[in-house]
Amino acid sequence: MTRAWSILPDEWKPILKDRGLRPFRADQILQALYRDYISGWDAATTLPKDLRETLKAEFPLTPYKQLDVSESADGTRKLLIGFDDGNAVETVLIPASGRFTQCISTQVGCAMGCAFCASGAHGIVRSLTADEIVAEYMAGRAFGEITNIVVMGMGEPFANYDATMRALKLINAGRGPNLGARHITISTCGVVPGFARLAAEGIQFELSVSLHAPNNELRSRLMPINRRWPLDELLAACADYTHATKRIITFEYTVIGGVNDSRACAEELARQVRRVPMAKVNLIPLSPVSHRPDFKTPDEQTLLMFLDVLMKHGVQTMLRRSRGKDADAACGQLRLRHMS
Numbered sequence: 426m427t428r429a430w431s432i433l434p435d436e437w438k439p440i441l442k443d444r445g446l447r448p449f450r451a452d453q454i455l456q457a458l459y460r461d462y463i464s465g466w467d468a469a470t471t472l473p474k475d476l477r478e479t480l481k482a483e484f485p486l487t488p489y490k491q492l493d494v495s496e497s498a499d500g501t502r503k504l505l506i507g508f509d510d511g512n513a514v515e516t517v518l519i520p521a522s523g524r525f526t527q528c529i530s531t532q533v534g535c536a537m538g539c540a541f542c543a544s545g546a547h548g549i550v551r552s553l554t555a556d557e558i559v560a561e562y563m564a565g566r567a568f569g570e571i572t573n574i575v576v577m578g579m580g581e582p583f584a585n586y587d588a589t590m591r592a593l594k595l596i597n598a599g600r601g602p603n604l605g606a607r608h609i610t611i612s613t614c615g616v617v618p619g620f621a622r623l624a625a626e627g628i629q630f631e632l633s634v635s636l637h638a639p640n641n642e643l644r645s646r647l648m649p650i651n652r653r654w655p656l657d658e659l660l661a662a663c664a665d666y667t668h669a670t671k672r673i674i675t676f677e678y679t680v681i682g683g684v685n686d687s688r689a690c691a692e693e694l695a696r697q698v699r700r701v702p703m704a705k706v707n708l709i710p711l712s713p714v715s716h717r718p719d720f721k722t723p724d725e726q727t728l729l730m731f732l733d734v735l736m737k738h739g740v741q742t743m744l745r746r747s748r749g750k751d752a753d754a755a756c757g758q759l760r761l762r763h764m765s
């Protein structure tokens with residue numbers, strides 16, 4: 426048994442052949458899956474009934490349930506997607522000026538334990554399989570055509586590399602959903618071996634790196650991963666990635682009031698970021714999380730000062746505004762609410 430949404434379009438023909446099925450059915454199967462977006466094989470009426478029965482048994486669609494939808498005033502929707510073992514992840518849909526961006530999860534919980542992040546507050550339960558990640562996309566596209574994907578939900582994509590990459594390749598595939606690679610952004614907290622692997626794929630996915638601190642002392646306090654792969658190694662991996670792929674890297678910097686928001690931090694960040702060619706910075710004001718009431722959103726003046734320092738150093742910087750706060754869509758809180 427292999428789940429249909431884990432099979433890349435080009436793999437269908439050989440797989441059908443292996444099972445003694447007619448390879449020419451692959452095209453009809455792909456049309457049913459990714460043009461008609463069937464929600465079950467019974468709906469694939471272009472296929473003969475006996476084949477539909479075989480597909481149901483041997484290549485089932487991933488069973489998932491939409492357990493909850495919450496909509497925020499800005500139009501952001503957060504879905505809670507449950508799988509057959511009772512675990513659930515969240516995916517967020519963000520409409521914005523001609524775009525419809527989906528934020529997807531790669532793991533149930535997270536092992537990385539970043540201090541400010543709700544997704545890791547209870548550790549990791551398990552990684553998602555490729556077809557479960559695709560199922561999130563399927564649940565999302567029921568609300569409208571997805572134009573962009575950001576892998577910024579729960580979990581660390583480079584800690585679930587194979588499944589994440591398979592799901593993204595499927596969503597990117599021309600005979601699959603055909604979402605352009607440049608419209609898909611992978612975000613990592615800095616699992617260094619993932620950089621060379623991604624570069625070797627030769628696919629033009631966008632890469633974001635969660636930095637959040639400009640030196641090892643502070644970064645190791647906020648992000649335990651920094652003890653395994655400290656800044657020097659991380660930034661070297663980023664520079665190698667940029668050289669190998671000629672692609673830019675975007676550094677994410679969550680600004681936490683009184684923690685990493687000083688002028689000195691901004692100066693130091695500018696120096697670090699300039700070690701990586703063509704790097705950009707996204708500043709994101711912290712979304713408060715209930716398990717760390719001591720972490721506050723910085724005030725507006727501080728954010729503008731921080732932005733100004735980076736710009737004066739010639740670092741291309743964007744100040745991002747958090748979306749979907751009233752739907753708890755910023756950082757793993759919907760699932761937390763369900764757990765408690």
Ligand code: SAH
Nearest residue numbers: 542577580581612613614635677679711712
């Ligand atoms: N594990 C990946 C992707 C998931 S998190 C990564 O670390 O990049 C997506 C982004 O949201 C990361 O930059 C993460 O640090 C940030 N984030 C987590 N909690 C946050 C919070 N409370 N406020 C603002 N950003 C947060």
